[in-house]
Every structure is written in structure tokens, then in C-alpha cells.
């Protein structure tokens with residue numbers, strides 16, 4: 001048993017941190033925040049592509065580095081720390097994973113090399129309004145190879161080239177690959193709680209769509225894609241939560257109230273200790289998820305659910321209590337606390353809110369205990 | 372104990388209800404905090420209330436108030452709550468600043484300010500917090516130096532809500548640095564248009580501009596604007612802070628009605644979210660908290676209306692209400708799943724009420740006493756537990772350990 005990253009993986013992580021410190025300081029994140037029309041940081045996206053990160057887990061035969069998911073997890077943690085304003089998750093954790101999981105050889109050949117080269121941005125379009133879509137609520141429809149419907153919201157929908165869309169065909173839910181640059185696709189940018197990440201409303205009218213995986217497998221595949229993405233997102237969450245704890249600790253070591261460092265008050269000490277506890281729980285659950293993901297273990301659904309639940313909880317707590325530790329100044333636009341507060345919710349919603357994951361975890365546990 | 376109206380109370384309620392029906396703006400009033408055109412709507416309604424004796428109902432006649440009872444105030448507020456009216460423009464002045472002025476000023480000053488304050492003609496702000504301390508207000512460094520029959524003030528205040536549209540403020544300054552910090556401060560009222568005052572709005576994380584930095588450069592304040600004795604400003608500030616906690620605790624508890632409405636519309640696994648067992652449990656908990664606070668406040672008001680000093684029970688209010696607002700916002704956003712990330716009044720349910728609440732939540736847990744300070748107050752002043760070791764009590768202000 002070896003429950004840690006290898007030296008090479010740690011080295012990669014260190015490199016990634018240095019790279020992002022140089023290329024993605026929060027001043028760059030704020031450029032996207034402050035410009036309502038700006039969906040992402042194009043320069044950073046190109047620079048990240050130059051590092052080969054998009055292809056870290058894509059096999060060499062499809063143009064990737066073929067490193068594996070542990071390496072991708074290490075990168076994800078650093079991207080989370082940096083609150084990177086780029087469509088990495090949509091492209092790599094969602095689109096690439098979907099294609100690797102369920103794509104035909106031809107689909108893999110068509111899409112994965114472009115992802116690895118940083119040539120395309122991806123998206124996963126499932127939501128159609130309030131609440132997670134279900135077999136009975138799903139409206140988007142494919143008929144005669146053409147997709148019609150509305151997806152709302154779609155993360156990175158404004159900028160994505162290729163999307164995997166959940167839709168029904170002959171009454172059965174399936175996943176479909178759609179070229180978003182073709183005719184019949186209308187995009188509308190949305191205002192969100194986290195303007196450093198893009199979201200859009202996509203309207204499809206008779207847009208060519210090619211099925212990914214089997215007919216009627218839509219929800220089943222979606223769940224498997226979400227499991228994989230949830231592990232990677234849990235690393236982003238851990239990275240963000242760690243950064244919040246560091247900010248709070250630094251501030252507690254410089255701010256005086258009543259003639260003492262605020263870090264000398266137990267109310268603050270206990271708050272930071274609680275952050276640490278939650279962050280470590282999240283990290284360990286994420287590690288277990290990483291192992292399950294990397295080895296394609298049957299434990300993945302349980303491990304991914306646990307990683308997601310712990311990741312959401314840790315990031316939310318760290319983000320809000322970091323503001324609280326800062327007092328009035330934490331509630332300002334100029335101080336970075338809110339970048340993390342916003343991102344904690346964005347990551348907490350993007351593959352579905354924790355509520356559904358708790359349900360999923362329990363149903364998996366029930367099944368395991370019955371077996 | 373009796374939770375129903377007496378016959379006089381019922382009559383008062385009837386009259387208030389009829390008055391509101393005729394006069395309350397049907398579309399509600401929600402301050403945008405810019406102090407621009409929307410302030411005129413708030414002023415118009417406030418002036419009507421004042422003319423009808425419904426502004427600060429329990430303020431005594433000798434202050435220039437309507438001279439009603441605390442219970443009447445409660446009744447009116449309950450009835451007014453149906454109209455979705457938020458009077459935040461006036462609440463700092465009426466809830467904190469003017470009671471402080473009234474407690475300390477001479478007759479002429481009271482006469483001068485009470486009427487315009489009640490009518491909403493003049494707006495007040497509270498100039499206490501500084502970069503050097505918000506929890507520790509007594510760390511204030513803004514300096515007033517005696518000069519003939521007045522004072523010259525230099526320094527900076529921060530987080531001053533509404534300073535950008537305020538006419539007057541109450542200002543806590545340092546007048547003596549040779550004594551321990553609580554013993555060297557003095558309170559004044561100040562005209563915000565005085566030469567040397569510069570107000571710079573601060574961008575809040577929510578995107579709004581509700582609070583400000585206020586800079587004082589050689590601002591002259593006549594000694595006649597002093598509230599309380601020289602170097603006795605700390606005691607005066609306690610009057611304000613007590614009123615602050617009473618008034619802040621009152622308004623902000625979550626409205627489970629709106630949440631239920633949202634839950635009814637949203638779906639979880641194809642069913643109304645209102646049928647979801649975990650959500651039902653949470654709504655029940657929030658409801659009980661909100662009711663508990665409401666009735667706690669009634670206990671306080673009952674004590675006040677009998678001329679008794681209220682017990683410490685009202686100090687629980689903001690600890691509950693601020694965190695609850697944040698929790699409810701988060702839960703409401705999550706309930707919508709991916710759709711919750713959208714923050715657009717035209718798309719988000721209920722005009723984005725809960726997204727806004729989620730963004731404002733962190734501020735409520737800090738403004739008017741942080742969660743941590745309020746707990747310290749309960750532990751030390753209510754329960755009598757020993758205080759933290761203080762290093763700032765007996766040293767001269769100038770020798771106190773500080774950060775930057």
C-alpha cells in the first residue's frame with residue numbers, strides 16, 4: 001500500500017504550482033471577473049495547453065501525454081488553488097473523460113487529439129432548468145440525427161466547440177456529441193455567482209448530433225462521467241480550500257484586535273483548526289477517489305461520491321470562514337476572499353449539488369451491503 | 372401571558388391596517404443603496420408615516436416623537452411587513468444615531484434633528500470603525516485636538532454604511548492618547564458636508580457600493596456638537612451599540628415563506644422539492660429559529676413597555692439571524708442544482724432573492740458585531756465567564772500593541 005503521490009507526480013505538482021503562480025496570479029483572475037463580456041483567460045488557456053496538461057491523462061495514441069489520472073489530479077489541485085479562469089474542467093474532466101469512457105475508436109480519434117493539443121474547448125450539457133434533469137423531465141430531443149432543445153445552464157457554453165449533450169431519442173435518454181460551431185446553435189451568456197467561469201444558455205434547432213455510447217444509456221453514462229469528474233473536481237476543491245486556510249492563517253498572524261493578534265483568540269484558532277480538519281478529510285477522500293479513478297476500480301462510485309461530498313463541504317466552510325476571519329475587509333471586492341467564495345459554489349454545483357451525491361452514496365452503500 | 376391583542380390593540384391594528392392599505396407602496400420598497408432617485412420614493416413614504424404618527428411610534432412626545440407604546444410599534448411593524456418594505460436608508464439614523472444624540476444633546480439640538488430624522492429628510496451614518504479596529508472600536512486613532520471653542524479632526528473611518536448619501540454622522544474620535552484607550556475618546560455629531568470630509572465608496576464583494584471610507588483632513592467641529600463629556604466617548608458609544616444590536620437583530624431573520632415558495636417550484640428527482648425530507652427538516656429548523664427570535668423580541672419589548680430593563684435574551688438575535696441568512700441562501704442555491712449558479716433577476720427564481728442573500732450573508736455575519744464578538748459578549752457579560760487576558764486595558768493608548 002502506498003497512499004501518496006510518487007516523487008515524479010510531486011515534482012509535476014510543484015512545477016504546476018510555479019507555473020500558475022507566474023501565469024495565473026489573482027490579478028489575472030480578476031480581469032475575467034471585472035469584464036462581463038470575457039468568458040475566460042485566453043492567454044492562460046494557451047499557456048496551459050503548451051504545458052500539455054489537457055492531454056495529461058489522454059493516451060499517447062490519441063496525442064496525449066499518457067501519464068494517467070494521478071498526474072491529472074495533481075494538476076487539478078493546483079488549478080483549484082489558483083482559481084484558474086479557464087474551461088479546463090469542462091474540456092478535460094468532462095468532455096475528454098466522456099469520450100475516453102464511451103467513445104468509439106473514430107470518436108476518440110476525432111476529438112481527443114484536438115483536446116490534447118488545446119485546439120478545442122469542451123462542455124457537458126445536461127441541465128434544462130431548476131433541479132437535476134430526470135428521465136421524465138428531459139426535454140431535449142434527437143430525431144433523425146438532429147438535436148432540438150434548450151440547455152440551461154451549460155458551463156463554458158459560450159466558448160465550447162464540442163459538447164456532449166444529454167437528450168432523448170425515441171423516448172430513451174442518450175448522450176450525443178454536438179459541434180457547437182455549426183448552424184442551429186444559439187448561445188446566450190449568463191450572469192452567475194462566479195463570473196470568473198463561463199456559463200451559457202444553449203438553444204439547439206435541428207443540429208447534427210452523433211450518439212456517444214449506446215441507446216438508452218444516457219443517465220448511466222452521465223453518472224460514470226460525473227464520477228470521474230467529481231474526483232478531479234475534488235482536487236480543485238481541496239486546492240482552493242487549502243488556499244483559503246493559508247489566507248486566513250496569514251491574516252490571523254498579522255491582524256491585531258484588543259492589543260493581541262486575532263490568531264491568539266480561541267474563536268479564531270478553533271475556526272482555523274476546523275478548516276484544517278475538513279481540508280484533510282477532503283484530501284484523503286480525494287486520494288482514495290484518485291486511486292479508484294486511476295485503476296478503474298469497482299469502488300469508484302462510492303469513492304467519487306465521498307470525495308465530492310467532502311470536497312464541497314471543505315471548500316464551502318473554508319471559503320466562508322476565511323471571509324469571516326478577515327472581518328470587514330474580507331467583504332470587499334478588492335480582497336481576494338470572494339474569488340474563493342464564488343468558486344466554491346461554482347465547483348459545488350457543476351456536476352450536481354451535494355444532495356444528489358449523498359443520495360447516490362447511500363444507494364451504493366446499500367447495494368454493497370446487500371451483496 | 373397573552374399572545375392575542377387586547378381590544379385597544381386590536382383597534383390600533385385595524386387603524387394601522389387601513390392606513391397601510393391606503394398609503395403603503397403596493398410594489399414594496401427595496402433600497403438600492405445608491406442614494407439616487409430611489410431614495411425619493413423612500414422619503415415620500417417615510418414622510419407620510421411621520422405625518423400619521425407611524426414613524427418611531429414609541430419615541431416619547433418630549434423628544435418630538437408620537438409617544439406611542441412599544442407594543443404599538445410591534446403591531447405596526449407586523450402589519451407593514453406584509454408590504455415588503457425595507458427602510459434601510461433611515462434605520463441607522465433612527466435606530467442608532469438619533470437615540471444617541473437624544474440621550475446626550477441639549478433641547479435645541481434634539482428639536483433641530485428629531486423632526487427631519489423622522490420624516491426621512493435627513494439621513495445619518497455611524498462613524499465608528501477604523502482600519503485599526505472594528506471589533507475593537509476603542510482602538511480608534513482618528514484624532515481630535517482642541518482649538519479654541521472647537522476641535523480639529525484628522526484621520527480615517529471605514530466601512531461607514533451610507534456615508535455617501537448621509538447628511539450627518541456620529542463620530543467617535545481620540546482626544547487623549549496618554550490614558551488607556553477606553554478613557555481617551557469623545558463623541559461628536561458632524562455635518563457630512565463639513566469642509567475636509569471626503570467620502571470614498573468601497574466596492575463590496577457582492578458588487579454593491581453600500582459602505583465607504585471617510586477621510587477627515589483638518590475638519591473643524593464646534594464644541595457644541597460634542598455628545599457627552601470630553602474623554603467619555605466610550606460610554607456614549609455603548610448607547611449606540613446597544614441600540615444597534617437591538618435593531619439589527621430585529622429585521623434580518625429568514626422568511627421561511629419565500630423558501631417554501633421556492634421549494635414548491637423547484638424539483639428534485641421530478642418531485643416538488645418541498646416533498647424532500649431533508650429540506651423539510653431544514654425548513655422546520657429555520658422556522659423554529661425565526662419564531663424563537665420573534666418571540667424573544669416580544670419578551671424584550673414586554674419588559675421595555677413595563678419600564679423594566681430587558682434581560683440579555685435579545686443578544687442571541689444576530690448570532691442566529693446572520694448565519695441563518697447565509698445557510699438559507701446556500702441551501703436555496705443548491706436546491707436548484709446547476710441552475711442555482713445563475714444570478715440574474717430575470718431568470719433566477721424570486722428575482723434572484725436567494726442568490727443575493729448568499730452574496731450578502733458574509734457581510735451580515737461581520738457588520739454590527741461579528742459572530743465571535745457576540746459570543747464573547749454572551750459568555751462574558753451574560754454568563755459571567757472570565758474575559759480573555761487583556762493586554763490593552765491599563766496601558767496608555769500610545770503604548771498599545773497594534774498591527775500595521
Ligand SMILES: Cc1cc2nc3c(=O)[nH]c(=O)nc-3n(C[C@H](O)[C@H](O)[C@H](O)COP(=O)(O)OP(=O)(O)OC[C@H]3O[C@@H](n4cnc5c(N)ncnc54)[C@H](O)[C@@H]3O)c2cc1C
Nearest residue numbers: 257265324327328499500504505506530532734738741743
Ligand atoms: C456590511 C457592513 C456594514 C458596516 N457598517 C458599518 C457602519 O455603518 N459603521 C461602522 O462604524 N462600522 C461598520 N461596519 C464595520 C463592522 O462593525 C466591523 O467590520 C466589524 O465590527 C469587525 O471589525 P473589523 O472589520 O475591524 O474586523 P476585526 O475586528 O479585525 O476582526 C477580524 C476577525 O477577528 C475576530 N476577532 C476580533 N476580536 C476578537 C476576540 N476578542 N475574540 C475572538 N475573535 C475576535 C473577528 O470576529 C473577526 O473574525 C460594517 C461592516 C460591514 C461588513
